[in-house]
Amino acid sequence: MCPVRSDPIHRFHSLPLDHFDRLPDSLLLLIFNKIGDVKALGRCCLVSRRFHSLVPQVDNVLVRVDCVISDDDSSPSSSSSDKSRPAGPFSNFLRLVFGGIVKLLQALGQFLGPKRSLLNETVNAPSSSSSVGRGADDDDAEMGQAGVTHHSPTQVLRNFSEIRFLRIELPSGELGIDDGVLLKWRADFGSTLDNCIILGAASVINDVHSQVSEYGNDGFCSNNSITGNGDDNGSIPESFYTNGGLKLRVVWTISSLIAASARHYLLQPIIAEHRTLDTLVLTDADGQGVLRMNRDQLEELRVKPLSASSASKRTQVPALNMRLWYAPHLELPNGVVLKGATLVAIRPSEQSASRKEVSDASWLSTAFEEPYGTAAKMLIKRRTYCLEMNSF
Template sequence: MTSQPPPPPPQPPPSSAGEQPEVAHINRLPDELLLLIFTKLNSAKSLCICNLISKRFSAVVHQTPSISITFPHRDSNDRSENLPKKLFNYLSKSVFRKPPPNNFDGALFQSAVDSLKCFQNIRDLRIELPSFQQDESILKWHAEFGRGSNVCVILFATYSHQSTSANHQIQNPDTLLTNQLLQSRIASSNQCFREATWRQHVLRHVVENHRRTLETAEICDSDRKGRVVMKDKRQMSDLLDPEVKLPASGYGKLWHVQLLRLPKSRCVLHGATVVAIRRTDENEEEVEDVGVKQLMKKDEQVLLWEVLTHILENHAPSRSLNINAGRR
């Protein structure tokens, strides 16, 4: 018995007379609309993938004005780190002028910085690096550095909750500013300030490749608790100016409120502490608010600014601090 040949594959129905072959609809979009899509996409990783699709995509992608780039934590127990990575982490101590934390992957960072060089029109840049803070009581922090502003503000709370009728009388004796709590939060503030300074050096390393177009830049942590920001061309210029150096010393103020109720957000903070640190030259006069009022502009960190507004209007500083930024 002879085997039957397999049936032929089904044929597509014949096209109508004059019908054009199917084309990718995205190719019909003008470059301006394609650029708008890439701008909304924003992620540097996704944009680099789009760059590989076609020559047209590549040409448009490189004009994207707003880019966000995220770096994951490096496993500090990973023993597979090769020699080039170890070498870069050694060299980065001199590049950034500050030693990178152990779980910062310097080789990955340098590779990403190099990949950004092909983007010719970056105006807004956002970088997210791993958070190295161990103090869980830190809620928010914000730092700005430049000629007119060298301030870092850190907000702590023992715990927080939304205000309800059932808990409006809750108080906790642990929210008192004891010597142990004071020393702990001052130490965490100094660590946060050093980390903010390190992030500023990292940001400078990126910004120098885009000084012609860049208007705003920020470098935040992966916990979304804080960031170092450059909001305008002047701050960008100060960041890149080798003559602008951060003063080696300064002062700070500490505010502590045992129970803080915020009317706008209806948030209740127990054991709320605000530490503001300002680097200054010797001839600069000390001010009561440490210069944080000039930072209190329209900003995404609504909770931090609401706390600062309430504290500056209703409370005097609990402590004054002398800061020697050169100490470790």
């Protein structure tokens, strides 16, 4: 008769041990908060009942919007009609001003709405379609061309109850720009626009030692180069006003403000439903635009309804005071050269005088990541030009 083995090694192999059972809930939540991504959290929900109950308590969430679904994208009639239109200078200008904006509004029109939203978070993993990925009703889901399930960010976030830090990332910036053109913006909102800063350049040369043409896209001689030491008087050349340089900057400014106000308008349902939010950031994978709201701004929007534009689904932009800095040729310390570099700082005209002035260097220089933060610091040392814009 064989004796029964009772050594510790035998007992260890005979009894399965789940080491996660030893971890306290607070540590698991710390791990889930480090994960952040809503799809990965959806998969975690399937691991166990314990995980399923803890994931909705996560306070740091990232929602990546995988695709933009627009009925107009596949319309053959719209593409053929575009080809038949004359491409005159005025038509090209209108297309430059409004082409990207129309697509922006189409794509974002139902961003956070209920069914049949145009901009959806693609949930293509089976695990993501459970608990966190869905709301109360499965009918809220949309089906794509290949049977892939889509959910809007509102639906994806429905079961989270403790979100403090929320980041939503679009697949790309809304504003279509030509290759080589730099356009970045950052906007802060409460119930309306608090401030916006825009950095643009007609072209970006990554290697200062490469051959540079005598004249850039703005028609200014590259000898007007600056390195931040103020070796010219900082004045804008007269040709800037006559060769379309100013008109292009106005287009950049209006387009960026419309993109920012459209994002702000469409965030209302999330802000209303998640009262625990401390910070909300809506950005894009290209890094083109960033909309930010802190806790005070979020609460302001809940208490004070925004003014919507009568023309489209976006927040009305108030009357604005703007300051513009310009450099025909801006060489950054890392060798990157910005041709036709422009910085525009924007605040509402009626903003309280107790707030920071628009020329506050700390606000302007920290708006963008490097090397563009350095570009902003260099530009604000140049001559300032003031502009005004009516509400729209």
